[in-house]
Amino acid sequence: MNAKIKPRRRMRGARLADAPGVAMRALLAGALLCGLALPGPLAAQAGSELKIAYVDMQRLLDGAPQMAAARERLAREFAARDAALKQDQGRLASMETRLREEGAFIQRDEAERLKQQTDALRRSVERSRERMRDELTRRTREEADRAFPAISEAVAEYARAQGIDLVLTSPVIYYNAKIDITDRVIDSLRSAGAE
Template sequence: MGQHASAACRLAFALALVPLAVHAQGKLGYVDMKRLLDNAPQVQAGRERLQREFAGRDMALKRDEARLAELKTDFERNGALLSKADADTKKREIDALERSVKRTRDELRGELKSRSDQELDKSWQEINNTVVDYAREQGLDLVVPSPVVYADPRIDITDRVLERLRREFQTRQANP
């Protein structure tokens, strides 16, 4: 099943529940999860942690890439002037560095993806719990997450949940 089909099923299910909740005089809320994930300080702090965690290895990779580009340029310029043995040695050096750079880049990319997923899962759980807590405190019977076709701004709780996430984050920062 494609992504759009899955989204369409979720939307159809959510829309099927709305008349039931409205009929039962329930209170509804809407939350833009993408906006929360883009703006929650918990997510931003996770991104900053990852940047710090991977900064040294990223700089080392960039140095190796620059060195590889320099070797290639030098070989293109001066390769014809080298003896066959020296040219072969230089070519093997370039090939070895190229393989090393590719391997390092792939490993770094894979590890970054894995760590990003871990950080997002942690933030997602906290965001979801905050939405649920807010909904219960406000007596909401149903909170519909984005994407939706339309949500009246009166039932959009995104800003209030985001503010709560910011307060919780600041409290945690002040009391580690």
């Protein structure tokens, strides 16, 4: 009988000998995140109390003065296109009303021509609306990306000034409202903008 012995494959990642070290590091990281008391010399290194705060990033972006200014810029940038779209929508509504109310009383070829014009204008309005929505989404994302570094730095500055060790951002499963610093960071952004 010619049996083949398969060589043992090495495990990827941590070796078994490293397991206690990996477990200890995971336990230490978990303890730091949960704010648990650390034994002996580790407690002296970490400080007596770990201060954790929470920031709702969506609320922060919505309330930040940088984003309010960006929304105003975008409103000015898209005002002409929005007005033209509303004008086309008004023309479309009046054409549809005319077709509905007078369609039975006008000649067949005139009614057909009016229906074709109405359909063409409807497609044009829908395309324009779609393009404008896509462009507005892209520009809003660009403005948020431009403002995000300053907003992130404001969170970090506030945390350093208040002696906060860790700031968690959304989404989180649970947080107590007493550690939410979102409104205070928004206030600091507004006061920095006023200066």
